[in-house]
Amino acid sequence: FLLDSGIAYPVLAGYPRNSEDEEYVLVNNKCQCVTVTSKFVPSKENPGEEILERNIRILVPLKARENISDPLSPLRTTFVYRMTELCKKCDPVEIELGGEIYQAQQSTSCDEPETCYTYNRDKCYTTTFPFRYHGEIKNVQAVLTPASCYAD
Amino acid sequence: MTLLAFIFLLAFLPAESASSRYLPKAASNPVFGPRQVYGLLKGSVTVKCFYPPTSVNRHDRKYWCKESATGCTTIVSTSGFTAPGYQGRVSITDYPLAGSFQINMTGLTEAEEGTYQCGVGINGRGLSHKVSLDVSEGPHVPEGAELFYVKLYSTLTVSCSFGPDYASTRKYLCKMEKSGCQNVIDTHQKFGEDYVGRVRLSNEAAPGSFSVIITQMGWEDSGLYVCGAGTYGESGESKELDIHVYEDSKVPQGKPTIFGVKGSSATFECRYEALRKSSVKSWCKWRDNKCPNIIDSSGFVSPSYEGKVAMYNNPHNNTYTVILNQLKDSDKGYYWCMTDEEKEQQSSTELKIIDGQPGLEGNKNVEAQVGSRVDLTCSYSCKYYSYQKYWCKWNNTGCVLMPSSDQRQPGTDVTCDTDNKTVILSFDSVAKTDQGWYWCGVKRNGLFGETMAVYLEVTGGELQGKDRQGLSCSSGLHAEPPSHAEPGFIPKGKSYSEAGVRSAAASESSDPSHGPNKLVLILSPVGVVLLVLVAAFAVFKYRQLKRSDLVSVGSYRTNISMSDFETVKEYSASNNACVQESQETQMGGDEFITTTAPPESAAETKKAKRSSKEDADLAYSAFLLTSSNITQGGPGGDSAAPDGPPPNWEGQI
Numbered sequence: 001f002l003l004d005s006g007i008a009y010p011v012l013a014g015y016p017r018n019s020e021d022e023e024y025v026l027v028n029n030k031c032q033c034v035t036v037t038s039k040f041v042p043s044k045e046n047p048g049e050e051i052l053e054r055n056i057r058i059l060v061p062l063k064a065r066e067n068i069s070d071p072l073s074p075l076r077t078t079f080v081y082r083m084t085e086l087c088k089k090c091d092p093v094e095i096e097l098g099g100e101i102y103q104a105q106q107s108t109s110c111d112e113p114e115t116c117y118t119y120n121r122d123k124c125y126t127t128t129f130p131f132r133y134h135g136e137i138k139n140v141q142a143v144l145t146p147a148s149c150y151a152d
Numbered sequence: 153m154t155l156l157a158f159i160f161l162l163a164f165l166p167a168e169s170a171s172s173r174y175l176p177k178a179a180s181n182p183v184f185g186p187r188q189v190y191g192l193l194k195g196s197v198t199v200k201c202f203y204p205p206t207s208v209n210r211h212d213r214k215y216w217c218k219e220s221a222t223g224c225t226t227i228v229s230t231s232g233f234t235a236p237g238y239q240g241r242v243s244i245t246d247y248p249l250a251g252s253f254q255i256n257m258t259g260l261t262e263a264e265e266g267t268y269q270c271g272v273g274i275n276g277r278g279l280s281h282k283v284s285l286d287v288s289e290g291p292h293v294p295e296g297a298e299l300f301y302v303k304l305y306s307t308l309t310v311s312c313s314f315g316p317d318y319a320s321t322r323k324y325l326c327k328m329e330k331s332g333c334q335n336v337i338d339t340h341q342k343f344g345e346d347y348v349g350r351v352r353l354s355n356e357a358a359p360g361s362f363s364v365i366i367t368q369m370g371w372e373d374s375g376l377y378v379c380g381a382g383t384y385g386e387s388g389e390s391k392e393l394d395i396h397v398y399e400d401s402k403v404p405q406g407k408p409t410i411f412g413v414k415g416s417s418a419t420f421e422c423r424y425e426a427l428r429k430s431s432v433k434s435w436c437k438w439r440d441n442k443c444p445n446i447i448d449s450s451g452f453v454s455p456s457y458e459g460k461v462a463m464y465n466n467p468h469n470n471t472y473t474v475i476l477n478q479l480k481d482s483d484k485g486y487y488w489c490m491t492d493e494e495k496e497q498q499s500s501t502e503l504k505i506i507d508g509q510p511g512l513e514g515n516k517n518v519e520a521q522v523g524s525r526v527d528l529t530c531s532y533s534c535k536y537y538s539y540q541k542y543w544c545k546w547n548n549t550g551c552v553l554m555p556s557s558d559q560r561q562p563g564t565d566v567t568c569d570t571d572n573k574t575v576i577l578s579f580d581s582v583a584k585t586d587q588g589w590y591w592c593g594v595k596r597n598g599l600f601g602e603t604m605a606v607y608l609e610v611t612g613g614e615l616q617g618k619d620r621q622g623l624s625c626s627s628g629l630h631a632e633p634p635s636h637a638e639p640g641f642i643p644k645g646k647s648y649s650e651a652g653v654r655s656a657a658a659s660e661s662s663d664p665s666h667g668p669n670k671l672v673l674i675l676s677p678v679g680v681v682l683l684v685l686v687a688a689f690a691v692f693k694y695r696q697l698k699r700s701d702l703v704s705v706g707s708y709r710t711n712i713s714m715s716d717f718e719t720v721k722e723y724s725a726s727n728n729a730c731v732q733e734s735q736e737t738q739m740g741g742d743e744f745i746t747t748t749a750p751p752e753s754a755a756e757t758k759k760a761k762r763s764s765k766e767d768a769d770l771a772y773s774a775f776l777l778t779s780s781n782i783t784q785g786g787p788g789g790d791s792a793a794p795d796g797p798p799p800n801w802e803g804q805i
Contacts, residue, residue, distance in 0.1 A: 023177040037177050096411055121208050121273075147212040147273075 026054070027086045031116035033059040034086050061118045068116055069125055069144070079117060124149035179371045184301055184396040185270050185281040192290045196258035199283055201270035202301040204398045205251035212273050214246050216255045219267040219282075224275045227268075228255065251301070260287050297376065297392035302369050304399045305408055307499050310379060313361030314389045318381035323353070325364045326384055328376040333384045336377070337364060341441055346372070349438050349486030350500050367488070367500040368408045369397050409502045416510035417477030417603045420501055422489030424470055431491045435463065435474045438486040438500065446487075447474065451549045459589030459605055462551045466598075477591070477603045481505050511536055512592055512604035514574075519609045520582050528577040528606050530592030539594040539601060543577040546589035546605070554590075584610050 027036035035057045040050040060079055067073040090110035092103040119125055124145060131140040143149045185201035199216070203209045215229035227235045228242045230253070246253040255270060265287045271280025302308045310325065324338035336344045337351045339362075344351075350367045360381065366373065374397045382388015412418035424433065434448030446454045447461045449472070457476075464473045476483065488500045511533045520526040532541060544551035554577055575592055587610040593603035 025175045025177055025180055028180065035180075122206070148208045150207050150211045152207060152210075 023055075029086050030120040030122075031114050031118070032081060032086065033061065033118045034081060036086065059118075064117050068119060069127055071127060071144070076117065085114075119145050119148075121145075121148060176371050179374070179397070179399070181278065181281070182398045183271055183279050183281045184299070184398070185283055186296050186299060187282075187394065188284050188286065188296055190286045190288065190293045190296065191257070191260045192293055193260060193262065193287060195260055195290075196256060197260065197285065199255045199257075199268075199270060200252055200299065201255070201281055201283075202252045202299070202396070202398075203272050203279075204400050205248065206400065209251075209272055210248035214244060214253045215269075215271055215275060216242070216244055217269050217271070217275055218264075219269060224269050224280075226275060262287055295391075297394040300393060300395040302395065302397055304370070304397055305368055307365060307367045308369055308373075308395065309363055309365050310377075310393060311356065311361060311363040312379040312391050313356070313358060314381045316359040318388065319359035321381045321388060322383070323355075323362045323379075323381050324384065325353070325377060325379045328378065333378055336366075349502060352441070352443075352498075365498055367498060368502075369395075370408075371397055373397055409504060411504050411506050412476070412479045412483070413508035413510055414479055414481065414505055416479055416508070416512070417475055418479060418503055419600050419602075420474045420476070420487060420489070420503075422472050422474065422499060424472070424489075424491055433463070433465070433472050433489070433491050435461075436488050436490065438488055443488050443490070453548045458548075459546050459607065462546060462591070464550060464600065473600050475593075475600055475603055476503075477605050479505055509533070510604065511602045512594070514592065514604060514606060516605065517607055517609070519611060520579075522584060522610055522612055523581050526579045526582045526586075526608065528590055528592070528608065530575045530577075530604055530606075532573055532575065532594065534573070536594045536601070537573070539596045541575045541592070541594050543575065544591050544593065546591055551591050551593075582608075582610055584612070586610055 023037045023039040025035065025037050027034060029035070036054060037057075038052055038054045041053045043049045043051045058081060064076045065071060065073045066076045088110065089106040092105050095102055095104050124143065126141050126143050126149070128139045128141050130137050132138075182204045183201060184203075185199060189197050189199055191197035201214075213229055213231045215226050217224035217226045225235070226233060227238050228244045230244055230246050234242060241257065241259045243256045244253060245256075253270070257264070265285055268283045268285055269275075269280040270283060271277075273279045300308060300310065312323075312325075322339050325336045326333035327336055327344070328334075334344055335342055336347050337353045339353060339355075347366070352365045353362060354365075355362045364379065374395055377393040377395055378384055378390045379393060380388055380390030382390075384390060410418050410420060420435070422433065422435070432448055432450050434445050434452075436443035436445045444454070445452065446457050447463050449463060449465060453461065460478050461474065461476050464475075466472060472489075474487075474489070484503055484505045486500050486502050488498055490498045512530055513533075514528070514530040518526065518528060528543065530541070530543070532539075543554045545554060546552075577590065577592070579586060587608055590606045590608055591603045592606065594601040
């Protein structure tokens with residue numbers, strides 16, 4: 001009985017305007033450069049049935065340094081991607097409880113620092129380097145991502 | 153059969169999909185421009201592209217490049233580069249404050265037909281928009297679609313005019329979907345189901361022209377639209393519109409839905425641009441394509457809302473606040489904030505009524521004798537402990553705060569008894585002029601919170617009777633008990649009287665005498681239908697859950713397509729593309745950067761496209777070999793990513 005309705009359902013339900021055709025972004029991790037999107041596609045074995053397909057797109061920055069804020073650190077050779085970490089939602093979202101809007105964080109363990117493999121375009125990355133001027137060596141701050149570091 | 157009946161019912165339920173929690177993928181590319189541009193031979197063409205005006209985007213490099221087999225070669229960019237062959241013919245100008253940049257190409261030749269990209273940042277990173285350029289001999293060049301770039305949850309105004317010939321024909325706005333052009337709104341009052349309450353069509357002064365206002369623009373509202381006169385595809389004229397919604401995460405927009413607890417109050421915030429502070433601001437409830445004013449800043453209050461609504465202006469942050477209290481189920485709906493001048497300032501909010509415990513409680517109807525001492529008490533719940541509490545007297549222009557120390561009426565005092573958590577407004581000797589609506593409210597950080605309304609009625613007492621024998625009739629009027637359902641009283645006092653009259657006033661019908669029997673008769677079949685609907689909805693949700701969350705491990709297909717590893721193209725198409733640390737763009741130098749992948753490795757890696765795990769392992773080891781070839785053999789300057797074929801979203805990894 002249930003299987004029947006499962007097959008008949010996609011045929012009869014013309015009403016969901018856009019929910020089944022669109023691809024949705026589940027993860028957009030700018031630190032590790034991973035995007036996960038999902039959508040429903042017809043199953044290859046059984047074209048009448050729809051299954052959930054998840055597309056995981058990882059861009060591996062092969063020339064990145066171990067510490068992206070330090071251009072003098074060695075090249076990174078190990079890249080680790082964990083779905084559980086990527087799917088963690090640490091940004092506070094607004095939810096409504098009893099008529100009041102609250103900001104809530106959806107995951108625990110959000111305080112652990114993330115090691116980033118690449119730059120987040122919205123953040124400013126700087127480094128200090130020794131600069132010799134008039135015989136004196138000073139540690140000068142330099143910007144690694146100029147476009148992100150403007151004050152306005 | 154019941155199965156068919158269930159499915160039939162399901163077809164009419166609103167689709168509350170789990171996917172509404174997530175952004176659609178289309179939202180991840182915020183750079184927007186025209187899809188198709190038409191130019192004449194030896195003529196010129198102007199392309200305007202938009203981007204969210206965040207700090208990074210405003211300062212970043214803007215470019216215009218032509219797509220080719222090896223990527224996207226820059227023609228002109230804001231870092232000062234112009235490709236050879238285009239010197240003096242092409243210009244690019246950035247307007248960072250407006251969030252757009254413009255490219256002008258002159259002296260078009262046939263060879264210049266093709267696909268281009270306008271973008272921000274570095275070529276091929278995905279922060280770009282594809283533009284298709286068509287060069288024809290002419291003489292007539294089709295008009296491209298009109299572009300609209302709107303912020304999420306803001307209001308969009310579109311105007312179309314077709315000349316006086318079409319003054320009396322049907323005007324419409326429809327959205328292009330896979331199944332054709334779906335109606336959004338037209339002059340025959342037909343609305344698309346997603347647009348109820350947030351779309352308005354109004355005719356302009358010039359004959360044959362009209363404008364459409366859509367508020368609360370969401371991600372799903374991006375796309376191609378057609379506005380026209382007549383019927384789409386059959387008769388009349390039409391114009392194409394291309395609308396794109398972007399998010400500017402720094403600036404918060406108004407919340408699309410506000411929840412109000414029954415019996416309590418709801419606060420609406422309306423924003424307006426600072427241009428004309430002196431314009432009249434009004435607030436209305438949307439009903440059948442009309443929006444009758446409830447309150448406006450000139451002091452008008454709709455008679456049925458007396459004591460129920462108040463407006464406060466905050467010129468400092470360009471907002472005004474409207475508070476609606478004594479909420480009932482019938483208050484739910486769409487409310488619009490408008491100014492009488494700029495149409496763009498309109499915004500709308502949906503109010504939903506939920507059951508719950510109001511935070512402020514007290515006696516809503518107080519009767520007192522003239523000259524006696526009256527205490528209006530307002531008990532607040534624990535959550536308002538740290539808020540500022542106040543009492544104010546309501547009038548048409550607002551709610552006037554009751555002063556705590558210096559008072560016009562002697563003996564009036566505002567105290568707060570913190571032990572019992574009540575706020576008391578007391579009158580030592582109440583006078584006739586004190587009659588009216590009083591509001592008890594809470595405030596925090598300058599933002600208005602919940603309020604509660606109390607009606608104080610002052611009756612002439614026996615003390616006065618002796619002096620007013622001649623006026624005994626009028627004093628008798630005052631002494632009448634309030635529950636007499638006189639029409640003059642009903643508009644004023646919503647929380648006034650007993651349940652019977654209240655329900656009559658709530659239904660706003662002039663016939664209050666529906667007996668309880670009839671009510672039960674109507675309610676019981678409605679209840680049965682509701683039960684069936686709820687059951688159907690539960691089944692639907694279960695199916696939804698089953699479809700979206702139940703994914704077995706076996707259904708994860710891993711397709712590692714090695715062609716992506718081959719050359720460094722197509723970075724993340726997300727809003728903020730990841731920047732490789734080792735990117736050194738040469739300032740002012742040649743920006744034509746490409747990687748030449750050795751042909752043997754290309755052949756090898758292309759063969760590696762498989763769909764089973766063991767073949768994937770084979771392909772991966774082959775990749776390791778070729779990647780070491782690439783890193784050694786590639787040119788020194790690192791791939792500023794030549795743009796390859798369009799992003800391959802199917803079967804990645």
